[in-house]
Amino acid sequence: MDILGLINTFIRVVENGSIAAAARAQGMSPAAVSQSITRLEAHLGVRLLSRTTRSMALTESGIRYFEKVRHIPREIDLASQAATVATEPQGPLCIATTAAFGRHVLAPLMPAFKQAYPRVDIELICTDRRVDHRLEGVDVSLRIDAQLNDQLIARRIASRPFVFCASPAYLDRAGIPTTHQDLKQHACLVFRYPTDGRFLPWAFVLDGKRIEAKVNPGFVCDDIDMMAQIAVNGGGIARLASFVAQPLIDDGRLLPLFDSGRRNVTHAEPEPMHIYACVSERSALNAKVCAFIDFVEGALRTEADPWPTGASQQRKAAAPRKTRTSH
Structure with missing residues (x-):
């Protein structure tokens, strides 16, 4: 009997929340997964899972057993x-x-x-x-x-860097913003983050302090490359990562705003x-x-980059967040 295999299947069932989901994760049939659980229970002489046609839950023995074996695959x-x-x-x-x-x-x-x-x-x-x-x-x-x-x-x-940019046609039509406060007067192409549905803020750093600019969403999108194409075709001002914006700037389809060569009067820098x-x-x-x-x-x-890199640059995570910087 492959006890380690049965244990691994049991762990997958618990972590995935159902036999069907565990079967998909392991490339097995639900019947095979169910049989593996039955064999493990028979080997141990206890019920690990309380199963009905509509639900599944760990028994008290199952909870204790899971806590003891959950680390075995990683340790192996x-x-x-x-x-x-x-x-x-x-x-x-x-x-x-x-x-x-x-x-x-x-x-x-x-x-x-x-x-x-x-x-x-x-x-x-x-x-x-x-x-x-x-x-x-x-x-x-x-x-x-x-x-x-x-x-x-x-x-x-x-x-x-994040680069604020727009097409020459849009800037000819709407004018060039000179400060981050001007953005609220323009059509802004805003990215909606799919994890929680919120807009990613347009942030600047001024005298060491973070500022979120007020924006007027002209378009809302959850795909950066689509947003870049909307900007290229005159849809408004986009905030794009430099690796997306720079090729479009190099061939003249977008023009950068608030860059170091034309620093705005408030000296606010786009947050990287x-x-x-x-x-x-x-x-x-x-x-x-x-x-x-x-x-x-x-x-x-090795790439040209005005911003610091490397493990020595630590993320300042506010306690008690578990997310942290490793070395």
Whole structure:
């Protein structure tokens, strides 16, 4: 009897909330998962799950058993890593990233990472929705401030400027804003974050203090590249990460606002985008995850960037948040 396999199936059922969901996660049939639970219960001589056709719940014995065995798969994985510590990083690596960062920054880096670590098998999840590391098998995610939560350990690996920009046609028609206060008089292209439905604020830093500009939403969108195309075609002013905006500025389709060459009279600077490498727990920092984080951090550090990068730049998380910067 494969006790470890039965335990792993039991853990998946509890973490996914149902036998059907656990079956999908493991690529098994619901009947096979149910039989595995039955065999484990028979082996232990106790009921672990109270199951009906409509619901499932842990029994008291199931609760106690789950607390004792939930860490076994991770400990086995760590033991395997320790046994092969002298070898190069290898095995499956699931990476989650925001859509725009994944498309414009991470995707071009991946072939070089694969060439450097050919024994690492890469899976990419490119989405702006909330990703659960444990339930979705994510080893490491690259996130911005708005995506961080109390269940993650985060290390800042880079910062990139946000660029306020608009098309020449729009600025000819509506005029050029000279201060962040002027933005409320313009059509603003606002990004609605899909995790919670709120607008991402348009923030500036003035004399060391953070200021949120008042905006007049001309368009609301949940896709950065669509927003950039609306701006290119005269829809209004967009706030785009530099890696999205710069190619469009270089070919003249967008013009930057509030940049250092034309500093506005208030000396307010657009707040930058901070990028974090996140894991669910410190034990997840295995060889392949560390190799990936170091690779991406090194690649971003070599790019021209006026903002500080690196592990020494710590995120100031307000207590009692569990999200924190690792070293």
